[in-house]
Amino acid sequence: MPKPNAVKYIDYLSSRPIVRHLIYSSSVIFFLGIILIPPILGIALKWNTIGQVFQDSGSMSRAQSAIFASFAIAFLVSFLDLIAGLPMAWFIARGRSRVLNVVDTLADLPFIIPTVALGYSLLLFWGTQGDGISQFLANPLVSPGWLLIVLLHFAFSYPAVIRVLVGALLDYKMVYEEASRTLGAAPLTADRTVTLPILRSNVIAAFILAFARSLSETGATVIVAGIFENGSVFIYNTRNPPVGQPILEGPMVFVSFILIAAASLIYLVIRILGPRLKMPIKRVWPVAERKLSNFKVKTSRDAVSTLTFLVFVLVPSLFIVFPIAGAVTSGTLNEAVAAVGVWQTYWQSLILSYGVAAAVTFLNVFATLPMAILIARKRWGNGASTTLDVLSNIPMIVPSIALGVSMSIFWKSFAFIPEFALIVFAHLSITYPYFVRTMVAAVEGVTVDLEEASRTLGGRPFTVFRTIILPLTKYSLFAGTIMMFARSVDETGATTAVVTNLKTVPVLLVGWVKLLREGQMSPATVALGAGFLVLFSFIILLLLRLVVRGRR
């Protein structure tokens, strides 16, 4: 079948270096102009308001405590996730029982649940009188506050850490471990002195992921925080003051700035210094490590790992199923389907959420692909590639609400920009790194030989892209697209910062929980609202699994 003229023309144009340069430059300009520079300029535009914080000691003290709490919780949660996640990942990756397939699948479940729904589930399980564990106690086991935040962040970062570590262990060449065993090392010694050091970069990646997720999380954190404030909750509360009170820009901008700057710095430090981290492999304790490698100890360790997962992650995450079931049987479902009362707003919010997600996904795919190729193939040299790679990850590290505040300031200075566009810009920033990382890894996986073979056979650059790179990376493209879509639907923090009138579903649900606390909303309505979100997210992620399985 002859090629359409348009495709032929694009093929022809792609041979010209100026055209290729324009495409890559446009991609970088998009990244700089929409993703990276607006938050920086946004802070700069309101820099003069930061003085408000320094003039008010109470405000300063509150801001400092909030910032400290954000980082302290993020570090604590990341360490806890690693400590709990490593043995569990080992158990899943190296175990032989078929039950482990079930455990492996269950470990993904908290991924499926939107964080807002997760937050509500944990609030019910740990911290609400008459529900969950608390129904057996006189008082809620864990009241809303910093501890509940830690439990929440631990639960939703845990699956991410497990995925990274299990993937690393499955890709790891067992021959190194076998070699150390034939040299006399007990299994634990081999794991500690050989396997872990080789997987160091994956362990660091898992740590960064958990850290970023904890730092960035807003919606669910607001739900479980009570009167406690970390940085995200502080910004949320400042952005949504009680009726009649003004929005204090100074403290909001100050905390946003510190969170963005500190998070970026910490990320850079970990990324640069992390690979140089020396692991404790010089000393060995043959007798002790041999004893700790025996079957009973190993079985106990696996049992404790599984129990930790069940008690602190799975059961609290799924607890929401009960109030959802109650809402379905109580008649709330009929109201929801009939769009009665608050449900009309809910469905409008849902349509808005999916509309934004679709727009964001569409834009990001076209804007990000050239960037991914630029980074993966080092078209502009090693230095530029590394710089762009690091910079493109920053929106993932930075708290989304802080990013939203700075973007809101920047874009609202252009009065003609509608609120829908503001939400899209915010979501573009948040989802950008997810797609870039996925596609960079996918393009790097296509050996350069294949592209060169295509060129020697007469293929022009665009021909190579559409006949070689695209077909070989299509599963990653689908998977990245679905992840981006799901992330956009789930996004709360940045959305809260940019909206005035429009509300996406997660933002609406956070508001509903607030009303529930004030007695102005029924638990069944909140539960069912979360339930619909879970259902639709489940369908999206099922699609993702089918795509990934199709590739395997």
Added chain:
Amino acid sequence: MPEVKVVNATKRFDQKIVAVDDVSLQVHDKEYFSLLGPSGCGKTTLLRMIAGLIEPSEGEIYIDNKIVNKLPPEDRGIGFVFQTYALFPHMDVWDNVTYGPKVKAWEESKSETVGREMLEMVHLYERKDALPHELSGGMMQRVALSRALAAGAKLLLLDEPLGALDAKIRFELRYELRRLVKDLGLTAIHVTHDQGEAMAISDRIAVMKKGRILQVGTSRELYTNPQHVFVANFIGENNFLEGHVAEKSDGGVQIELRGGLMVSGSDTSVKEGDRVVLAVRPETFTIEKGHRKKTDLLLGVVERVRYEGTNIRYEVRLTNEDVVVVVRPSLMEEWFTTGDKVTISFPSAKSYVFPYPSRGLREELAVE
């Protein structure tokens, strides 16, 4: 000193794939023993069972007369050299070599002494600070070997240790390997698919195919007295001619080849009328110009001539259309050219007669 005995060992994967099928063998103390066979024949699986890296589905493995089936690899006192060397990428040469003594909690002075000795033995002490990716293939192989030896093992297991090296280095290192093993008084079991390598350095060789051991013997025994048609093909080179036993006597058998050609073969257990395969090595034939009609002489025409330096290789199409390869020393005799009519013969005592394989000759000779 370690002697290794494998008794009726079988290894199944997923209940379907039988990688090692009822294998028994014995490796004597200080012997250099090779497991030889094509890819997928089970030799590496067998080696890994001896190492304790996998458990046999059935059978027993003994090291020094002690059953070791349930013993983990770190407690078997072995040294293992992997095909890919498996040098720890995050450790330099020194740390790699002293890893074994370290994890066994040897005194530091002893570890250092052994580490230095081993590296000097393989002439790599001056590279002790190098990382694995900074070394050549030959250097990595020697570091892997010295690492396996530094741990104090008396039983050395080598899984295609020279497989990843180029031909010249492989040729040089094979002898160095044997010398080291013999000098240190070790028992070695060496897995390879290279029959030249196995024949050059082994005291005895076990030829394997499809999970089974076909024959165990010295290089000479396997070459001069193959007991199985696959062994005759895998060790050295052979011509295979199909026929029937026309007559059997005390001195041997008369075999009628295709087209009615009659030749003599060495005495075997075949009976008159049996379908057989006659194997004759190319260097065993004599070749003369012209056709002489007589029993035990085969007439043919030279179809192709290849000069190989030391030898000349002739492909001769016989009158029954079978093609045989004849190899003669190039400096010793007259040469023939394509199209020449020739008569070839061979001493029956230097031929091998095998029963025709039930699965067919091509299947039986296949190396995959």
